[in-house]
Amino acid sequence: MSSPPAAPPSPSASSSFSLRRIAVPAFGPSLLFGLGEGAILPIVPLTARELGASVPIAALMVALIGIGSLLNNIPASMITMRWGERWAIVVAGVWSGLGMALCVGTSHLGLFATGCFMVGMSQAVYNLARQSYMTEAVPPEFRARALSTLGGVMRIGMFAGPFLAAGAVHAYGLPAAYVVGIVAVMGAAALGARIPDLEVPPAPPGHVAPAPTTIVSTLRDHRRVFLTLGLGVMLVSAVRASRQAVIPLWADHLMLAPSVASLIYGLAGGIDMLVFYPAGKVMDQKGRRWVAVPSMLIMGLAMLLMPLTTGTLTLLLVALAIGFGNGIGSGMIMTLGADHSPRHGRAHFLGVWRLMSDIGSSCGPALLSFLAGSLSLASGIAAIGLIAFAAAGALAYWIPRRGKAGKAAEAAESAKAESATPGA
Structure with a gap:
């Protein structure tokens, strides 16, 4: 059986929590x-x-x-x-x-x-x-x-x-x-194997265990989230997956040496890895929109500018912008999924969430390949930039204000528990 969900942390437990300890x-x-x-x-x-x-x-x-x-x-x-x-x-x-x-x-x-x-x-x-x-x-x-x-x-x-x-x-x-x-x-x-097991929360008085969830019931109960924010996540994943191809492909288009292309790609990856923690702190303190929307806007603008680059320096600047935009969005999809996932049946929800993300990751490079073959590489890269702007709009519209997602999920769980309570 799955590890039972942990009880909601008390204020004192939250204040004493440290990422370093785990x-x-x-x-x-x-x-x-x-x-x-x-x-x-x-x-x-x-x-x-x-x-x-x-x-x-x-x-x-x-x-x-x-x-x-x-x-x-x-x-x-x-x-x-x-x-x-x-x-x-x-x-x-x-x-x-x-x-x-x-x-x-x-x-x-x-x-x-x-x-x-x-x-x-x-x-x-x-x-x-x-x-x-x-x-x-x-x-x-x-x-x-x-x-x-x-x-x-x-x-x-x-x-x-x-x-x-x-x-x-x-x-x-x-x-x-x-x-x-x-x-x-x-x-x-x-x-x-050394990860500590999650604590079993005490059962509320008079409550019975909720009915087991299935993939079908998860899709039914959370269809609104999947059809709104989930579609935004698919767009985000399409842009992120495409970024891995556009830098080396455009470098080749500019006839740069493979070593130069690799250096540009590596520097963009270095920027990507430097900013994940500050971005996570902003999401915790200011809200998810403060990072999710700028991440896609920066990547979208950089993608639109890439076909205008003509040499090593300009391509490097655009690649660094793409790395920065992607880096501040590190953990964004996981965080949004965690915010909306129910306490009961969380793994099923996250399974569907990750499936939608992976579908986007598969479709992004495929679209880039199709447009590059049928039109031009510049057209394909520009299209990915427009998708990034669409993702920014979807996230800005559908991400709840700070704290509302978690409260909505807890409210839904409470409603289910009350319906399962004898005499409710």
């Missing part, structure tokens, strides 16, 4: 999980080519990781509901390690593809379980900082992973990258 068990697994995935991602297409895959098939091997995550968001919610957040995190780390071991231990392209898919499956389970756990374990007034840090630490791991893998590959060959990945994700599983 840093290692809460953020350590994210750092290691990100490091493990970052170590293998650049190596997957190279390994596929060594196994005889064509260039398109090698690219598909990388895509299978994302596909595995997309298709397993709903099963991940069921795993988390049944086993609880702590053991879901442990299982995700072990399953990812097995997938990487299959990738490095086989000479058959079909089995290699299965290993890549397994890594994507574990990504879905891990991401949902860590978000669900942090939502329960952290007082609401620290929620954005905690989830922004969670997302930022994962990005740091993804950033550092390729460098560790590069050193290992240089010394021992391509399989060494998978060894780095396996050690990292198994370390994440070991740290995850």
Whole structure:
């Protein structure tokens, strides 16, 4: 059974809460999980080519990781509901390690593809379980900082992973990258096993346990959130996923050297990783809109300016703006999902929420590719910029004012509990 939800923290508990106290068990697994995935991602297409895959098939091997995550968001919610957040995190780390071991231990392209898919499956389970756990374990007034840090630490791991893998590959060959990945994700599983269980709240007098939730009941009960703010989150994810392609593609369009393109991309990633905690603090103290809307406006403006760049310096400035806009939005999607998720059946809600986010992440680069092929690369990048402005408008309109989302979710839960009370 899933770990029961924690009781709402008292004011004294909230005032004594410190992110530093939970840093290692809460953020350590994210750092290691990100490091493990970052170590293998650049190596997957190279390994596929060594196994005889064509260039398109090698690219598909990388895509299978994302596909595995997309298709397993709903099963991940069921795993988390049944086993609880702590053991879901442990299982995700072990399953990812097995997938990487299959990738490095086989000479058959079909089995290699299965290993890549397994890594994507574990990504879905891990991401949902860590978000669900942090939502329960952290007082609401620290929620954005905690989830922004969670997302930022994962990005740091993804950033550092390729460098560790590069050193290992240089010394021992391509399989060494998978060894780095396996050690990292198994370390994440070991740290995850040390996460303290959530406390069981006392049952209110005269109340009975609410009826079990399902994916169907979750979709029905929260359809308004999914059809409003959820659509905004899909647009945000489309923009974020596209940013990873537009910088190297436009650098190539400007005929910059690959080393220069990589440097620009890396500097943008560095800015991305520096601002996640201050942004989370602003979200906690001022409200979600103060970060969510500027994040999309900055990225949208930078995307529209990118086709006007003509050289290294101008492209660098635009890329840094994209990195800053994306960085201040670290943890934004997780925070909005946590704000609107009910205490009962939270994993099912977050499973649907993450599914919508992953759909956006898949559609963004696909739209960029279609427009670049049918019109021009500049038109595709400009279209992504307009989508960012649409996302900013959707978030500005649908994000509740500070504190209202959590209160609405608690009110809905209270109404359900009262309806289940004898004599209510």
